[in-house]
Amino acid sequence: MLKDAGRDAVVTDLLTPVVVRGFVGPSHTVTQEVKLTLKFETDVGSLVLANVKCWLSVGNLPTGVGDILLSRPIMHRLGYDPQSMLREAAAVCSEYDMEDVESTSGVVRAVMLATKQELVDDLAAEEEALVPMELAACFPDMTPVDPAVEQAKVQAVLDARVAEALVAGCGAEFALGLSKLLA
Incomplete structure (x- = not known):
C-alpha cells in the first residue's frame, strides 16, 4: 500500500513473529515492522507523529477498525490516559446515564459484531449433550441447606x-x- 502510494519505507523483519487477534475475524501474524511519520489533519491544524513503529499485517484488518491502530503508549504520550479520564469523570459525578449516547466507531462496531458472533451456537451434535452438565458444573444452582x-x-x-x-x-x-x- 505504501509503495503503491509512491512512498519508500524501510521494512525490517521481527526477530520472532507475533500473532495478534482483534475482537473479530482471523488472527494476523506479524513478521515485519516499519517506522512511519504519520500526519493527521484536525480542525485546529496538522498533527505529526514521527518515528512511529508500525507492525505490518498481511491481509485486511476487521471492517471498520481502520488501517492504523495506535498503541496505548502512543495514545498516553498524546495525553489520552483512560484511567485518568475515568478518575476525573468520577470526581465530577459518580453516575452517568449513557442511554442517549450513540457510537458508531469502528471499535464499537467490532465489539458489537464480536458479541453477535459469540451468540452463534456452533456446537457439534456430540457436544450438545454436554452443555447441561457444563452449565451445572460452572453455574450450579444454589439452594439453601441446613x-x-x-x-x-x-x-x-x-x-x-x-x-x-x-x-x-x-x-x-x-x-x-x-x-x-x-x-
Missing part, C-alpha cells in the same frame, strides 16, 4: 464406613478411636 442436616448426612456415611471396617476385621479399640476422630 448445615446440621448436611453434617448429619456426612456423619451417617462416616459411621457406616467405620462399621464396614469392623466387619472387615478392624479391632474394636481402633474403630472406637476412628469413630471419635471422625465425629
Whole structure:
C-alpha cells in the first residue's frame, strides 16, 4: 500500500513473529515492522507523529477498525490516559446515564459484531449433550441447606464406613478411636 502510494519505507523483519487477534475475524501474524511519520489533519491544524513503529499485517484488518491502530503508549504520550479520564469523570459525578449516547466507531462496531458472533451456537451434535452438565458444573444452582442436616448426612456415611471396617476385621479399640476422630 505504501509503495503503491509512491512512498519508500524501510521494512525490517521481527526477530520472532507475533500473532495478534482483534475482537473479530482471523488472527494476523506479524513478521515485519516499519517506522512511519504519520500526519493527521484536525480542525485546529496538522498533527505529526514521527518515528512511529508500525507492525505490518498481511491481509485486511476487521471492517471498520481502520488501517492504523495506535498503541496505548502512543495514545498516553498524546495525553489520552483512560484511567485518568475515568478518575476525573468520577470526581465530577459518580453516575452517568449513557442511554442517549450513540457510537458508531469502528471499535464499537467490532465489539458489537464480536458479541453477535459469540451468540452463534456452533456446537457439534456430540457436544450438545454436554452443555447441561457444563452449565451445572460452572453455574450450579444454589439452594439453601441446613448445615446440621448436611453434617448429619456426612456423619451417617462416616459411621457406616467405620462399621464396614469392623466387619472387615478392624479391632474394636481402633474403630472406637476412628469413630471419635471422625465425629
